[in-house]
Amino acid sequence: MITNLHAETISVEETASVEEANHLYAEKKYIEAAAMYEEILDTQGSSPELYYNLGNAYFRLNELGKSILNYERALRLSPGFADAKFNLEFANQQVVDNIVLSDSFFLKRWVSAIIKFYTTNTWFIIAAVFFILALPSLLIFIFGRNKLMRKSFFYIGFVFILISALSVLFAKIQMDHLLDHDEGIIMTGAVVVKGSPDQSGTELFQLHEGTKVAVESELGEWYEIKLANGSIGWIEIKHVEKI
Structure with a gap:
């Protein structure tokens, strides 16, 4: 269950803003809460708690991509943030794509976890x-x-x-x-991955909102992306937001 909110008190102004955003969330005004968390992040700096709160708000709005993106950002700032880990795992269960990890990626993930x-x-x-x-x-x-x-x-x-x-x-x-910003989240409901950075490129496979990708390179309006199972292809930049 995604229920807990975490707020960090750095200054009086930020505390008041965060409390107001938390109040909007508690009142189930998730659109307004998300907008306020975004504003706080833009104007007063980032924190894992703010990204976590924003992820919760987007999850309640069924915006899976934005939800996962902000849980990931929270964990980048605070890798041991248990609630963010739990909610990220919960949100990832809603992702359509079931990427089977390659053996090399599994080892890399194990080392990364340490x-x-x-x-x-x-x-x-x-x-x-x-x-x-x-x-x-x-x-x-x-x-x-x-x-x-x-x-x-x-x-x-x-x-x-x-x-x-x-x-x-x-x-x-x-x-x-x-x-580094070499990882991203698919933000579009469904998108086709191409074999080359061109609309006429061969269609390789389809990805869905919330899937995490590694950004290997950039060419014009395209990212070359790699999945955890080793699959590689090209996707338009507009469909991905970097963590």
């Missing part, structure tokens, strides 16, 4: 903590007199350094993912 488990800042904190923990271990390895102890602390220090390095890598990937 990286997205924490925010960029949290990964950097983890990296710093394990780096600090590694220093005493390395000092014992260098200056210790007991051979067995030196060997043990060498491996302990190595593991801590490895965890620290991986955490920095994950933070970098998370940051790049936040800044």
